[in-house]
Amino acid sequence: MLIINSLFLVNTSSQLVKGIHFDRIITIVLGNSNYEESMKDPYLVYLASQGILLSNYHAIWHPSQPNYIAMIRSSKSGVLTDFNQDVEGASLPDLLEDKGISWKAYMENYPGYGFSDSQSFDKLYVRMHNPFISMNQIRTNSSRYIYIVNADTLKKDIEDGTVPQYVFYSPNVINSGHETNANFASKYLNNTFIPLIEPLLINSRTLLVITFDESSAYFDSLTNYNHIYTVLLGPNVLKSLKHEDSDRYDHYSFVPTIEQNWNLSTLGSGDDTESTPFGDGLFLDVSS
Ligand SMILES: *[C@@H]1O[C@H](CO)[C@@H](O)[C@H](O)[C@H]1NC(C)=O
Numbered sequence: 531m532l533i534i535n536s537l538f539l540v541n542t543s544s545q546l547v548k549g550i551h552f553d554r555i556i557t558i559v560l561g562n563s564n565y566e567e568s569m570k571d572p573y574l575v576y577l578a579s580q581g582i583l584l585s586n587y588h589a590i591w592h593p594s595q596p597n598y599i600a601m602i603r604s605s606k607s608g609v610l611t612d613f614n615q616d617v618e619g620a621s622l623p624d625l626l627e628d629k630g631i632s633w634k635a636y637m638e639n640y641p642g643y644g645f646s647d648s649q650s651f652d653k654l655y656v657r658m659h660n661p662f663i664s665m666n667q668i669r670t671n672s673s674r675y676i677y678i679v680n681a682d683t684l685k686k687d688i689e690d691g692t693v694p695q696y697v698f699y700s701p702n703v704i705n706s707g708h709e710t711n712a713n714f715a716s717k718y719l720n721n722t723f724i725p726l727i728e729p730l731l732i733n734s735r736t737l738l739v740i741t742f743d744e745s746s747a748y749f750d751s752l753t754n755y756n757h758i759y760t761v762l763l764g765p766n767v768l769k770s771l772k773h774e775d776s777d778r779y780d781h782y783s784f785v786p787t788i789e790q791n792w793n794l795s796t797l798g799s800g801d802d803t804e805s806t807p808f809g810d811g812l813f814l815d816v817s818s
C-alpha cells in the first residue's frame with residue numbers, strides 16, 4: 531500500500547454512489563512510452579509492486595488523441611489524428627450522470643470555460659489530451675463543460691471533500707512525459723501527483739489507474755503493437771496475483787470496467803460486446 535503521510539484527513543465518502551469494486555476511480559494518463567522503457571524506471575517498477583501491473587496492456591492507435599477518445603467512448607469514433615475533431619453521441623460522462631455519479635476532468639494548464647482550441651497560450655495544455663471537450667454533447671453545453679477544469683483545483687477539491695467519483699487527470703505535455711520522457715513523468719508522479727492524491731487513498735474503495743496514452747511510435751514493435759505500462763493501485767486491489775495480470779487489456783477496457791462497477795447502461799459502441807473489462811478477480815469485493 532502506498533504510504534499515507536498526509537497530515538490532514540478528509541471525509542470524501544459521504545455521498546458516494548456505491549460501486550461493486552470501487553466507489554471512486556482516478557485515472558492519470560502519461561505520454562509516449564513503451565512498456566519496456568517504462569519498466570526501466572525504478573519508481574514505475576516500485577508502483578507496480580504496490581498494486582497490479584497489467585503486463586499485456588496496449589494502446590489502440592498512433593498518435594495520441596484516438597487513445598484518449600477510446601478511454602471514454604470505447605471506440606475511436608472516427609478520430610485517427612491529433613487534429614481537433616468533434617464527436618457526436620454519448621460518452622462515459624453521460625452514463626455516469628444518468629446514475630448520479632459525479633465526474634471531473636482535471637487538465638493541467640487548462641484555461642477553463644469550455645476552452646476548445648487545440649492548445650493553451652502557454653502551449654502546455656493540448657486538446658488532444660482532453661477527450662471530453664471533443665464530445666459535442668459536453669462542449670456545447672455550459673452545464674456540462676464546467677466539469678472540465680484546470681487541474682490546480684484538485685487540491686482544493688480534496689481539502690473540501692468534493693472530489694468527484696470519476697476523476698480523469700491529464701498532466702501537461704512536460705509533466706506527462708509527452709515532450710520529456712518516462713523518467714521525467716515518473717519523477718512528476720513521485721514528487722507531485724501521488725503526494726497530492728494520497729489523502730484520497732485513505733478511502734479503501736478508491737482505485738487509481740496509471741497508464742500511458744501510447745507507446746513511443748518511433749520504437750514501436752509490430753509484433754507487440756503499442757504495448758504500454760498500466761498499473762492498478764489502491765487499498766483494495768488484490769495482491770494475490772503476483773502483482774501482475776497478463777490478460778490482454780487496452781484503452782477500450784476502461785468504459786466496460788466502469789459500466790460494470792456502477793451498473794451503468796451502455797454506449798452501443800462495442801463497449802459491452804467487444805471490450806474487455808479489467809478482471810473481476812483484481813478487486814476485493816468489500817461492498818458490504
Ligand atoms: C445540458 O446539460 C444539462 C445537464 O446535464 C441538461 O439538463 C440539459 O438538457 C443539457 N442541454 C442540452 C441543450 O442538451
Ligand SMILES: *[C@@H]1O[C@H](CO)[C@@H](O)[C@H](O)[C@H]1NC(C)=O
Nearest residue numbers: 550629789790792793794795
Ligand atoms: C442494473 O440496472 C438495471 C437497469 O437499470 C436494473 O434493472 C438492475 O436491477 C440493476 N442491477 C443491480 C444489481 O442494481
